Amino acid sequence: MSEHAVVAEGVGKVFNAGxxxxxxxxxxxxxxxxxxxxxxxxxPSGCGKSTLLRLVGDLVQPSAGRLEVNGKTxxxxxxxxxxxxxxxxxxLLEWRxxxxxxxxxxxIMGVDKAERERRSREFLDLVQLAEFSDHYPWQLSGGMQQRxxxxxxxxxxxxxxxxxxxxxxxxxxxxxxxxxxLMDIWRRTGxxxxxxxxxxxxxxxxxxxxxxxxxxPGRITDVIDIDLTQPRTFDTRxxxxxxxxxxxxxxxxxxxxxxVE
Amino acid sequence: MSLRDDPDVLEAFDADVPGEPQVDVSRLRERxxxxxxxxxxxxxxxxxxxxxxxxxGIQEFLLPRPTVIxxxxxxxxxxxxxxxxxxxxxxxxxxxxxxxxxxxxALATARWTGFRTGVLPIAIALNSAPIIALAPxxxxxxxxxxxxxxxxxxxxxxxxxVMINTARGLTEVDPAELELLDSYAASxxxxxxxxxxxxxxxxxxxxxxxxxxxxxxxxxxxxxFGGPRDVLGVYITQQASLLHIAEAWAAIVVATxxxxxxxxxxxxxxxxxxxxxxxxRDQRV
Ligand SMILES: Nc1ncnc2c1ncn2[C@@H]1O[C@H](COP(=O)(O)OP(=O)(O)O)[C@@H](O)[C@H]1O
Ligand SMILES: [Mg+2]
Numbered sequence: 335m336s337e338h339a340v341v342a343e344g345v346g347k348v349f350n351a352g353x354x355x356x357x358x359x360x361x362x363x364x365x366x367x368x369x370x371x372x373x374x375x376x377x378p379s380g381c382g383k384s385t386l387l388r389l390v391g392d393l394v395q396p397s398a399g400r401l402e403v404n405g406k407t408x409x410x411x412x413x414x415x416x417x418x419x420x421x422x423x424x425x426l427l428e429w430r431x432x433x434x435x436x437x438x439x440x441x442i443m444g445v446d447k448a449e450r451e452r453r454s455r456e457f458l459d460l461v462q463l464a465e466f467s468d469h470y471p472w473q474l475s476g477g478m479q480q481r482x483x484x485x486x487x488x489x490x491x492x493x494x495x496x497x498x499x500x501x502x503x504x505x506x507x508x509x510x511x512x513x514x515x516l517m518d519i520w521r522r523t524g525x526x527x528x529x530x531x532x533x534x535x536x537x538x539x540x541x542x543x544x545x546x547x548x549x550x551p552g553r554i555t556d557v558i559d560i561d562l563t564q565p566r567t568f569d570t571r572x573x574x575x576x577x578x579x580x581x582x583x584x585x586x587x588x589x590x591x592x593x594v595e
Numbered sequence: 596m597s598l599r600d601d602p603d604v605l606e607a608f609d610a611d612v613p614g615e616p617q618v619d620v621s622r623l624r625e626r627x628x629x630x631x632x633x634x635x636x637x638x639x640x641x642x643x644x645x646x647x648x649x650x651x652g653i654q655e656f657l658l659p660r661p662t663v664i665x666x667x668x669x670x671x672x673x674x675x676x677x678x679x680x681x682x683x684x685x686x687x688x689x690x691x692x693x694x695x696x697x698x699x700x701a702l703a704t705a706r707w708t709g710f711r712t713g714v715l716p717i718a719i720a721l722n723s724a725p726i727i728a729l730a731p732x733x734x735x736x737x738x739x740x741x742x743x744x745x746x747x748x749x750x751x752x753x754x755x756x757v758m759i760n761t762a763r764g765l766t767e768v769d770p771a772e773l774e775l776l777d778s779y780a781a782s783x784x785x786x787x788x789x790x791x792x793x794x795x796x797x798x799x800x801x802x803x804x805x806x807x808x809x810x811x812x813x814x815x816x817x818x819x820f821g822g823p824r825d826v827l828g829v830y831i832t833q834q835a836s837l838l839h840i841a842e843a844w845a846a847i848v849v850a851t852x853x854x855x856x857x858x859x860x861x862x863x864x865x866x867x868x869x870x871x872x873x874x875x876r877d878q879r880v
Binding site: 391393412413415417421423427428430438439441442443470472 | 869872
């Protein structure tokens with residue numbers, strides 16, 4: 335595996351090119367993400383964060399530039415199941431039980447039944463939902479559904495996690511606990527995480543680097559190293575360096591012409 | 596942290612509270628309360644019918660009383676039940692063939708876009724054609740007394756709504772679910788099996804329910820155009836022409852029961868096949 339998880343060079347994306355509703359979603363994106371990094375993309379709605387994640391995941395094709403994922407084309411990386419995408423909406427299949435939802439990627443990848451069941455138990459346990467395996471998604475709250483989606487993302491052990499505002503719909507308490515769980519998983523597994531968020535505290539708390547973006551056209555205006563000590567704990571949130579980094583990100587967003595929060 | 600401390604989990608447990616220990620008794624009572632008005636209304640209407648006929652001295656060959664119809668049904672049970680069985684066979688046979696063909700063609704439309712854009716508009720146009728008018732032609736093709744002539748009419752009637760609805764269900768899929776499957780590099784047949792077919796089921800069952808009613812109507816009306824002696828449609832026309840009105844009514848009652856029976860079978864199948872569906876949630880699986 336290459337030491338770079340993601341490389342983007344001059345990447346641009348224009349939707350509906352040539353028609354009256356043409357949108358330049360991204361322009362001149364240069365970004366290199368090392369294996370094992372935790373990188374957050376932050377910026378206001380419409381600045382192309384989701385589009386950038388989809389480009390990396392080969393769910394959308396670039397209009398310009400070059401992308402590399404784990405040293406391969408994004409297409410090759412998708413075929414190799416190198417990444418898992420976690421969307422803002424849990425997107426659980428309502429006709430499958432929680433356990434069967436977690437097993438979905440394993441089924442598609444041809445993993446045998448015993449192994450599927452073992453792994454779905456393991457990862458439901460990880461998100462503390464083991465006893466809900468036989469429930470249907472509608473019987474779970476929004477926060478629980480999102481944790482199932484995270485278990486489904488982790489269950490096939492992808493090297494790269496692409497997370498699009500995964501905690502956006504959660505209440506503050508659940509959100510902070512999920513952040514801790516994700517930190518823990520990231521530290522133990524050494525996965526690379528690309529994490530989209532609207533929230534400055536969330537970006538600073540989780541990341542090794544924060545990528546600041548601005549809209550029309552979507553571009554990267556700043557990249558801020560978050561060199562707070564690892565592991566991040568409850569105390570991190572009350573430390574002075576944490577507040578200083580939040581101020582730095584907030585100012586970078588303001589400098590980009592974006593009034594946030 | 597234990598599960599019980601988790602606010603989300605507590606919320607889910609709370610949601611379960613309405614159905615606690617005495618679940619079954621209270622649920623049964625609730626069901627009874629739901630159907631009670633319909634039962635009361637049904638018998639009230641029958642009583643009103645009975646009394647109106649007596650009060651105004653309406654003659655039996657115009658409108659027989661419900662009790663007379665029931666008596667006639669009992670007296671002619673052998674003949675009517677035999678006819679009902681034959682008609683039921685036609686309706687069910689046609690229904691199964693039409694529904695299966697409709698679902699298969701719909702699968703093909705979901706798989707090949709060109710096929711869909713060509714076939715769907717034609718199907719929608721034909722769906723509004725009075726297909727029952729084909730009955731005399733089917734009688735010519737398959738023979739007046741051959742049950743296949745009636746099954747063919749029923750099959751064509753059921754085919755169109757099932758095909759159109761299934762095709763819609765297979766294509767009107769949550770784009771987020773398709774994107775999820777794409778992210779796993781799932782093949783088209785895996786997407787079909789895991790997303791398209793399950794999402795189409797509510798549409799399919801809606802069409803099947805309409806189809807059950809249409810198939811009993813289709814079979815009986817097709818029989819009005821002629822058929823073997825021992826089917827409901829022929830029995831009804833013959834008895835009516837002999838002014839044996841109570842016999843005709845008795846057969847109509849049985850035909851209604853056939854329609855309700857088929858509908859109920861589909862309803863039960865629906866609950867077994869998609870217990871997860873939103874329409875059953877108030878009853879808790
Ligand atoms: N499939 C699409 N077709 C057309 N326009 C799109 C599409 N996806 C995104 N866009 C547009 O691209 C811009 C960036 O969108 P998005 O990546 O969703 O931003 P963000 O996730 O930062 O809110 C927006 O103006 C959006 O309307
Ligand atoms: Mg977005």
